[in-house]
Amino acid sequence: MDCKILVDTNAQYRQEDLFKLKDRSQEDALEMRAAAAHLNYIRLEGDIGCLGITNFVEGKSVKSCVQMGRWNRKSDPVKCCQMTTERYQCNRYTLTLLGHSYEWLVAFFVEYRDCLVNGAGLAMATMDIIKLHGGEPANFLDVGGGATVQQVTEAFRIITDDKHQVHAILVNIFGGIMRCDVIAQGIINAARELNLKIPIVVRLQGTKVDDAKALIAQSEMRILACDNLDEAARL
Secondary structure, three states, X not given: OOOOOOOOHHHOOOOHHHHHOOOHHHOOHHHHXXXXXXXXXXXXXXXXXXXEXXXXXXXXXXXXXXXXXXXXXXXXXXXXXXXXHHHHOOEEEEEEEOOEEEEEEEOOOOOOOEEEEOOHHHHHHHHHHHHHOOOOEOEEEEOOOOOOHHHHHHHHXXXXXXXXXXXXXXXXXXXXXXXXXXXXXXXXXXHHHOOOOOOEEEEEEEOOHHHHHHHHHHHOOOEEEEOOHHHHHHO
């Protein structure tokens, strides 16, 4: 018999006794390091990494719409998904939950050993697609919608410090609340500081995307920028 309890850190001021029971000696070192940097990281056993930054569609995040039960007929899911499908080349699925139909988006970006994507929901979809194509995800890592250059750099450090062999890194960002140029600068900083030799493929769309591409081009680093998922997968 076993039991695991996860307490929301936002409730710590009300649940101090529960948090005192936490045994940090039982926690993964990389997970503790990620938590200190305000990164949501879960270590897995595969060799394909995932990293996410919160994505917004028409002013609402895909994750929150599904979690809060708002992505249903009242919010016109077909329109949302068609718009997103056209813009981001995602596949659309329908989830039936408690008698309501919800739309779910899955983007394809495999063929790489490490992935950096935006959004917890998108990161989970990435892991599902990796598994679907016979791969094994090395981690789940979501840096949130307000990520800084330093957080993105630390995310790269954590990915590359994992015990699993990393063959390449795929970056796929849907920039809404998160600016693409901030992500690009974090990628460049990480590549320089960590002296990364593995190829990095970057697909960026959204806010400040042109500035992000200019930063990547000027960096003269081994970073390949592309406009869509198909191109990223071919590379």
